[in-house]
Amino acid sequence: MIDTLREMFSYTFLVRAVVVGLLVALCASLLGVSLVLKRYSMIGDGLSHVGFGTLAIATAMNAAPLTVSIPIVLLAAFFLLRISENSKIKGDAAIALISTSSLAIGVMVISLTTGMNTDVCNYLFGSILAMSNDDVTLSIILAVVVLGLFVLFYNKIFAVTFDETFARATGVRSGLYNMLIAFLTAITIVLGMRMMGALLISSLIIFPALTSMRLCKKFKTVTVCSAIVSTLCFFCGVVISYIKATPTGASVVLVNIAAFLLFSALRYVPWAKLKSRFLPPKETGMPDRPDSHEREVS
Amino acid sequence: MALIVCQDASFAYEGNTVVSGLNFEVNSGDYLCIVGENGSGKSTLIKGLLGLKVPSDGRILISDELKTSETGYMPQQTAAQKDFPASAYEVILSGRLGSRGIKPYYSRKDRAIAEENIRRLGIADLRNRCYRELSGGQQQRVLLARALCAVGKLLLLDEPVAGLDPVVTQELYLLIEKINKEMGVTVVMVSHDVRSAVKFADHILHLRQEQIFFGSAEDYMKSGVGAEFMGGVNEL
Incomplete structure (x- = not known):
């Protein structure tokens, strides 16, 4: 195993991919908790399709993919957020509209320039070879910015996620923080898209959050747990894809599915019984352990 | 007045x-x-x-x-909150956020105020429980405690x-x-x-x-x- 890993990391492109991938997985999982709870999961999906379109255009124009994609996807994030906040237009339909339009534009641009070839496949399902050195630098800087802003605004993001009206009523500028969440998501998606693929990147956002919500009962533990789950799953996925020569994006998603099923199953383990059998009874404390909260039948 | x-x-x-x-x-x-x-x-x-x-x-x-930041508000519950993974304490403490302005983290004073309101409403036994697993009345008490944290x-x-x-x-x-x-x-x-x-x-x-x-x-x-x-x- 160690030898395989050593061999794997002797390839610089793999090291680059893993570094960027881990950072993206981390950012995506943190933002994912908020997005899933706010019922904004579809925004992530919509943004990744917009990213596909911009990526195709950037390649056609021979421009640096990230520098073209990021501003356009940020703009899309702004509009998607506006759409879902405006109750007059049905949010999910509008998101579907935008995502399919960008998909179609992207496919059209690719077929007119390079022709329908492996490029399309790489964009849709990801390729581990996609990262250049410049990309890595930019990705690391942006990922650090995303992480920093998330940690700095953690409490505000919690408040806005849990109860926007209350947050607004007590003077928190919830519109601003919604926008922040959407922008950070947009950046994360563009960074991870070429490796994970436009169709699969949103799984990095949704899976870890849902997985940790199976077991964790506090916002903080959900956030920390999904960060750990996400990075672990990504790493395992990349190693599997290296050993078995499978597509990276799909491998990562499959590992995520496995984690989700595992956590769902763990839910049914009678923790309280196990605890009382193997551990001496304890009156108070133990706040973070899932076994200290028995389900209440109300 | x-x-x-x-x-x-x-x-x-x-x-x-x-x-x-x-x-x-x-x-x-x-x-x-x-x-x-x-x-x-x-x-x-x-x-x-x-x-x-x-x-x-x-x-x-x-x-x-x-001041707006000193008005406590207890809104009607939304559907999304009913299955929200957060501890009662996290929810209650978030009531202090309005008074924090742009400062990102809670101070010791904020935590003390949260504790005081938890005591006042008699929900000390709920503080580490998961919000979504509380009964309707318990959830309302938690939300009331949160509102009190913001109240002036x-x-x-x-x-x-x-x-x-x-x-x-x-x-x-x-x-x-x-x-x-x-x-x-x-x-x-x-x-x-x-x-x-x-x-x-x-x-x-x-x-x-x-x-x-x-x-x-x-x-x-x-x-x-x-x-x-x-x-x-x-x-x-």
Whole structure:
């Protein structure tokens, strides 16, 4: 195993991919908790399709993919957020509209320039070879910015996620923080898209959050747990894809599915019984352990 | 000392007037209950008092001593909150956020205030429990504790007892009364429950797309509209 890993990391492109991938997985999982709870999961999906379109255009124009994609996807994030906040237009339909339009534009641009070839496949399902050195630098800087802003605004993001009206009523500028969440998501998606693929990147956002919500009962533990789950799953996925020569994006998603099923199953383990059998009874404390909260039948 | 003065205010959604002709004032230490049927503009008025909605006509004068960051608010629960993975303590502490301004983290004082409100509402045993696993009444208490964390002089409650059983409802009313009397917090509450409103509140504002009564609770019972509405409650 160690030898395989050593061999794997002797390839610089793999090291680059893993570094960027881990950072993206981390950012995506943190933002994912908020997005899933706010019922904004579809925004992530919509943004990744917009990213596909911009990526195709950037390649056609021979421009640096990230520098073209990021501003356009940020703009899309702004509009998607506006759409879902405006109750007059049905949010999910509008998101579907935008995502399919960008998909179609992207496919059209690719077929007119390079022709329908492996490029399309790489964009849709990801390729581990996609990262250049410049990309890595930019990705690391942006990922650090995303992480920093998330940690700095953690409490505000919690408040806005849990109860926007209350947050607004007590003077928190919830519109601003919604926008922040959407922008950070947009950046994360563009960074991870070429490796994970436009169709699969949103799984990095949704899976870890849902997985940790199976077991964790506090916002903080959900956030920390999904960060750990996400990075672990990504790493395992990349190693599997290296050993078995499978597509990276799909491998990562499959590992995520496995984690989700595992956590769902763990839910049914009678923790309280196990605890009382193997551990001496304890009156108070133990706040973070899932076994200290028995389900209440109300 | 008037905290809020409403002068001929109206509220509208996209040009359709929801409620109009609002003339009332809330003084420091008052317990005002806003009653009326569904769609009579109660929740809209609360949004107006919070400054989340601008009156389409008339004015709402808010006293200088009442800062937005010091108004406690207990909104109606949303569907998304019902399965939210957060501990009660996290929810309660988030009530302090408004007073933090741009400072990102809570101070020791914020935590102390949260603890104080947890004690005050008698929910110490819930603090580490998961919000989504609490019963309806427990969730309301947690939300009330959160509102108290934000409270300075004014507490706004939007149907705090909706969907609760009679015993829990009564407990919650007693808690709110205690907050009003002992802490000296001005309370403005929206409610369907006219009987309790008359029993606990000292002022009543009755809305039906417009203001049809404003005055003390005793006058309300004597007035035609009050008697009719309280009689009508039995049929609901």
